[in-house]
Every structure is written in structure tokens, then in C-alpha cells.
Amino acid sequence: MFALIDCNNFFASCEMVFDLKLKDKPLVVLSNNDGCVIARSNEAKKLGIKMAQPAFEIKDLINSGIVNVRSSNFSLYTDMSRRVMQTLVQFENDMELYSVDEVFMEVPDSSKSDLEKLAAKIRNKVKMWTGLSVSVGIGATKTLAKLANKQAKEGSNIKVLLHESEIDEALSATNLEDIWGIGRRCAKRLKKANIHSPLELKLIDDIIIKKILGVMGLRVSLELRGINSFSLDNSPTPRKSILSSRSFGRPTSELSDLEEAVSSFTTKATEKLRKEKQATSFISVFVSTGKKSKEQYFNQAGISLSTPLSYTPDLISYAKKCLKKIYKPHILYKKAAVMLSDFSDQASIQKDLFEKDLNLTKKEKLMQLLDKINNRYDKEALFFMSSGIDRKWKSNRVNVSPKYTTSWADLLKVK
DNA sequence: TCTGGGGTCCTAGGACCC
DNA sequence: TCTGGGGTCCTAGGACCC
Numbered sequence: 528m529f530a531l532i533d534c535n536n537f538f539a540s541c542e543m544v545f546d547l548k549l550k551d552k553p554l555v556v557l558s559n560n561d562g563c564v565i566a567r568s569n570e571a572k573k574l575g576i577k578m579a580q581p582a583f584e585i586k587d588l589i590n591s592g593i594v595n596v597r598s599s600n601f602s603l604y605t606d607m608s609r610r611v612m613q614t615l616v617q618f619e620n621d622m623e624l625y626s627v628d629e630v631f632m633e634v635p636d637s638s639k640s641d642l643e644k645l646a647a648k649i650r651n652k653v654k655m656w657t658g659l660s661v662s663v664g665i666g667a668t669k670t671l672a673k674l675a676n677k678q679a680k681e682g683s684n685i686k687v688l689l690h691e692s693e694i695d696e697a698l699s700a701t702n703l704e705d706i707w708g709i710g711r712r713c714a715k716r717l718k719k720a721n722i723h724s725p726l727e728l729k730l731i732d733d734i735i736i737k738k739i740l741g742v743m744g745l746r747v748s749l750e751l752r753g754i755n756s757f758s759l760d761n762s763p764t765p766r767k768s769i770l771s772s773r774s775f776g777r778p779t780s781e782l783s784d785l786e787e788a789v790s791s792f793t794t795k796a797t798e799k800l801r802k803e804k805q806a807t808s809f810i811s812v813f814v815s816t817g818k819k820s821k822e823q824y825f826n827q828a829g830i831s832l833s834t835p836l837s838y839t840p841d842l843i844s845y846a847k848k849c850l851k852k853i854y855k856p857h858i859l860y861k862k863a864a865v866m867l868s869d870f871s872d873q874a875s876i877q878k879d880l881f882e883k884d885l886n887l888t889k890k891e892k893l894m895q896l897l898d899k900i901n902n903r904y905d906k907e908a909l910f911f912m913s914s915g916i917d918r919k920w921k922s923n924r925v926n927v928s929p930k931y932t933t934s935w936a937d938l939l940k941v942k
Numbered sequence: 943t944c945t946g947g948g949g950t951c952c953t954a955g956g957a958c959c960c
Numbered sequence: 961t962c963t964g965g966g967g968t969c970c971t972a973g974g975a976c977c978c
Contacts (some may be wrong), residue, residue: 558946565946581945599946626949626978710976741952743976770948818945864947922946 528642529759530632530665531672532649534611535680537628537659538566541607542597544658545931545939553594557582560774560922561598598924606932607657614656618649623761631669633759639689646685660684666694669757670750673707674698698725698751708747713740725751765870766803771796772864775920778817782854785814785863786847787915792865793846794911797839798901800867801894804874806835807867810842812849817861824860826853835871838890839897842867843913905934 534540538556543549553574556566564580571594576585588594608627615622621633634645646663653661662684664676671688674697679686688694704714706725720739722728728736729751737745746756771792779785789812800807811829816822828849836842846865901908929937 560946561944563945579945583944586944601947629978708976712975743952766949768949772947774946819943862946 528634528636528665528667529669529672530634530642530646530649530663531625531669531676532615532630532632532653532661532663533676533680534608534628535660535662535684536566536568537608538599538604539568539571539597540659541604542600542928543568544607545603546928549595553588554597555582555585555589555594556597556599557926559599559924560776561925562774565599596926598927600928600930602930602933603928607659610657610932611653611659611661614653615649617652621759621761623759631672631759634665639687642687642689643685646687650684662686664688667753668750668755669759670707670747671753674701677701677705694751694753695726695729698729701725703728706747706751708743709740713744716740765805767870768866768868769796769799769807770864770866771799772813772862773922774862775860776923777919778820778859778861779920780857780859782850782856784915784920785850785854785860786913787918788863788920789846789850789865790843790911791914791918792863793843794839794914796865796867797837797842798898800870801837801873801898803870804872805870806837806873807842807870808832808835809867809869810845810849811866811868812846812853813862813864813866814850814853814860815862816859820859820861822858824855824858826855828852829866831869835869835873837873838894839911841890843911847913 539554553571554568555564555571558565561582563582564576567576589596615630623631625631642665649663650661653659662676662679664672664679665687666672666675675686675688678697688697703709703717703725704711716739728748731748733745736748749756809829809831811827813827815825830845830849897909931937931939
């Protein structure tokens, strides 16, 4: 039996916990570069503001003060997420951290009313310890727990889907593309094959569904029947790739701007890499124009490294090499990215026989010191000059809230 | 004028092996 | 003229998730 615990309007709720002025009012949180809406309070949803809606489309609502707005503040959200997880650990069940605002929890088989009581307990505790409201959906499989959670959100924040008739009723009331694992494309393919509702997807023949959607589709169908096809994944699997990318505040054609950006993204990605005690053997760099610009350009270049690395300066110089391969002058670039992949454990790196620089300890020590200082004081207390100082390309974030929980300077003052 | 950022898995096809 | 059967690995692209 699985519970899916999901924070309601997560990013918007995080902002509201610390700023009471925002409470019970329309609020939207914008993506990086203040581009589009990535979270909405209930009141904002009621105004008809859509998920991923471009910010300029609702600028009248914002300028007139009807809708409050915040730039995204991921330091705050990740820390609040950590607090929610720590609260849930108290229940001593196996858990899988599924996303920044969602947790799958294995719960014991029991009666509907007992499960509802457990869900209420979870809700109360999280509310009391973090100030955030969660909804809890419970079902026999992860997919059914997801479905239950969706229904919980539409009602009283708790839903237990146990009996066949209830499940079928829920399935009939749901769109195909809203079933976990079935997106817009798959829904379209199913409709073409004359399958129009999740209930039909549940009852379909195994061989037929496999033909239409492949094994993933079959697994979803099985899950809807209560047969577990997705197990709880509670071992923190090492990441397979790390991507650091940003849209620029203003498009740029200058190689120097791109070099700064790429250097800064490499620094960020490499920090993450070391945090996970990994080293990378492949680095690639992407650049692109805006989606809507007249002249479209997208390109990517990568380099395989003979020895896995986690030393920022080396990786910055490789990143710049990649950039030079794909840079073309007179193009207005809007976005760049750095991706690291092909990881190995930092501790067990096999040194290259022909690598002259066998003594890496100095570099390792330097990186450890760098990380320690930046952790202690500020993310960029120490930074690489190649990342630039002015950073004209930087994203716009006009309405960012303080880092209430992760920065001493931003600590909430109580009068 | 203005549309995010970060991941995962699956599949098909090609190259290569015996 | 006629050309098997079985496998692995890699990559690009597609689809999904939040």
C-alpha cells in the first residue's frame, strides 16, 4: 500500500509561510528570468492563471496589484522540502523522495478508516512542523496513490482508494493524460486506438497495450489493476547527469559573455558533482537562440575526458574549448548550458597511465576548501574570475524573497 | 519585446563481435 | 546465384515526470 504525500502549491506556499501579507491572496511564483508561472496560490488559480503561462500575459494583473508575484527562490524551497521530509521520517515507514514536493510512503495494509486516520496525522504533523499544507492519497500501487492524491486535492486533501468500485469511479472521472506516466502524446495514441478513458486502459488486453505504448504503457495498465509494477525506490541512486543552464536576462552575441556564463554554469555543476562525491568523464556545452527569435541556432559540443575530473578550473577550460567549437559570431544567444555525465566515484578513480599529473591531492584539497568556505559564508563568497563580475547576461529576478532559512542575514525578524 | 530548469527511461538503428 | 543466428554497446530522439 502506498501513500503519495504532495505539498499543495508548494513554491507559493513556501513564500506564504514567511510573508503573512501574501496569505489568502492571489500569488504566482515565476521561473528563472521571471519568464513564466511555475506555481500559483489557490486564489491565483481561481483567477484563471495557468501553469507555465508567460508572465507578460498577466502583467496587467500584476501591475494593478491584484496578483502578488515572487521570483523563484530555490534555496528557500529546497530547505523547506528538507524540513517536510524530516517530518515524514518520524512516521518510520519506507519512503521515496519523488520530487521536491512529493514523497511516496509505504503504508501498512489496513482498513479504509485507519488509513484515513494515518493520512490526517501526516497532514497535521507537517502543518504543525513546517507551516505547509499537504494532501495525501493512498492506493495499492504508486499509480493509484497518484490518482488518489489528485482526487484529494480536489476535495478535503485526503483520499483513500481501496475498493474496486471507488477506483473505477475515480478512473472514469479522470482524463487519460492525467494518469501518471501517460502524457499528451500517449493519450493521443491511445485515443487513435479507440481507448478513451483510464478505465478502458485498465481493462485493456496486455498484448494490445504493449503494442500501442510499449512496456511502459503495460506497466501503467497493470498498476491501475492494483498490480505493482513500479517499486518504491528508497536507495538514493547516484545521479547520472548534472545540467546547469540558464536563459540570459538579455540576448548576447559576445563570446566573452558566453564564456562567463559557461564558466559560471560549470562551477555550479561541478560543485554539485563534488557534493555527491562523483567525478565526471564527459562534459558538454549547449548554446541556443531564443525560441521565438528570427534566426534559429542550436548547437552542442562535448569532450570525453581520459581521467574523471571534479576540479573546477580544469573543467572550465574544457567547457571553453567546447564553446569555441560551436560559437558563431553575429548570433543573438539567449541561453547556454553545461552538462556533466558519465560519472564515477571520486574515491575509486583509476588514474590514467599516461596522465603526468598523478598527484591530485593538492587540487582536491583546494576544492574542499573552496566548498567549505562557500557553504559557510555565501554561495559565491569565492568565485572564479572567468565567471565575470558584472555578468550582463545574468537572469532577471526582480521579486525574489529573502533566504529566510538558509542565510543568517535574511533571518526573519520578529518584533 | 517578453515563454524555466532539471531530470529519467525506453526504443530503434547502426556498428561491431563471434 | 545462394549469405545465420545471436549478442553487446552506443547514440539520438522521443516521451515522460516535477
